[in-house]
Amino acid sequence: MEQYGWGREEGGWRKGPWTAQEDKLLLGYVRQQGDGRWNSVAKLTGLKRSGKSCRLRWVNYLRPDLKRGKITPQEETVILELHALWGNRWSTIARSLPGRTDNEIKNYWRTHFKKGKPSSKNIERARARFLKQRREIMQGHHEHQRDVQDDDGAASADNNGDGAASHHADEATTWPAPPPAQDDDDLAMMRDMADMDDFLQYHDPM
DNA sequence: AAACCGTGCAACCGCCTCCTA
DNA sequence: GTAGGAGGCGGTTGCACGGTT
Numbered sequence: 656m657e658q659y660g661w662g663r664e665e666g667g668w669r670k671g672p673w674t675a676q677e678d679k680l681l682l683g684y685v686r687q688q689g690d691g692r693w694n695s696v697a698k699l700t701g702l703k704r705s706g707k708s709c710r711l712r713w714v715n716y717l718r719p720d721l722k723r724g725k726i727t728p729q730e731e732t733v734i735l736e737l738h739a740l741w742g743n744r745w746s747t748i749a750r751s752l753p754g755r756t757d758n759e760i761k762n763y764w765r766t767h768f769k770k771g772k773p774s775s776k777n778i779e780r781a782r783a784r785f786l787k788q789r790r791e792i793m794q795g796h797h798e799h800q801r802d803v804q805d806d807d808g809a810a811s812a813d814n815n816g817d818g819a820a821s822h823h824a825d826e827a828t829t830w831p832a833p834p835p836a837q838d839d840d841d842l843a844m845m846r847d848m849a850d851m852d853d854f855l856q857y858h859d860p861m
Numbered sequence: 862a863a864a865c866c867g868t869g870c871a872a873c874c875g876c877c878t879c880c881t882a
Numbered sequence: 883g884t885a886g887g888a889g890g891c892g893g894t895t896g897c898a899c900g901g902t903t
Contacts, residue, residue, distance in 0.1 A: 711872065744892085746890075746891060762870060
């Protein structure tokens with residue numbers, strides 16, 4: 656499969672599109688050794704690919720749990736919503752969409768939304784509504800927090816530092832850890848607030 | 862029919878973080 | 883404590899393909 660002009664060898668490493676034979680070698684390696692330790696792939700399989708290239712190929716293409724096909728309207732909404740929350744944290748967003756890769760989501764966003772060009776008015780409205788809702792609840796939350804702090808100032812120790820991540824460990828697959836720059840309590844609240852079903856029902860009743 | 866354009870997707874690059882010796 | 887290596891992540895690029903002009 657050398658239809659690309661950039662299928663080439665450079666510094667001993669092959670670059671460009673993967674061949675079926677290379678895929679087979681990589682799959683064989685992962686079956687035997689598991690994923691990880693990508694730099695030893697070349698040594699053990701004879702594959703002329705860098706560890707990075709192997710990892711990328713596995714994560715974005717060969718993984719058996721990958722979902723093939725188009726992004727569904729539901730998934731699109733999740734992407735919009737999570738992007739509103741986290742920005743370009745594609746891997747974080749991808750964790751909320753089983754079977755989708757960060758690369759896939761990144762590509763999707765780029766072609767559909769990057770140029771200020773949402774695919775439908777519905778989605779634009781949904782996004783605006785979500786952001787508004789978030790602002791309102793955030794406001795309410797801060798007021799509530801003040802009340803709570805008056806009552807019990809030390810109660811939030813559990814949510815400090817690493818605590819926030821472990822506190823929501825059972826939700827981790829749905830709502831990955833938020834960006835560190837933001838307040839953990841706020842983000843935990845935002846996760847609770849973002850009731851996906853309600854959101855989906857509003858913007859894309861199917 | 863040919864040229865052009867937009868979209869989809871695979872892959873690379875460079876930077877950053879984490880882990881280990 | 884720190885340096886080096888490995889892996890993770892986001893940004894970007896390049897090609898194929900289908901639709902439109």
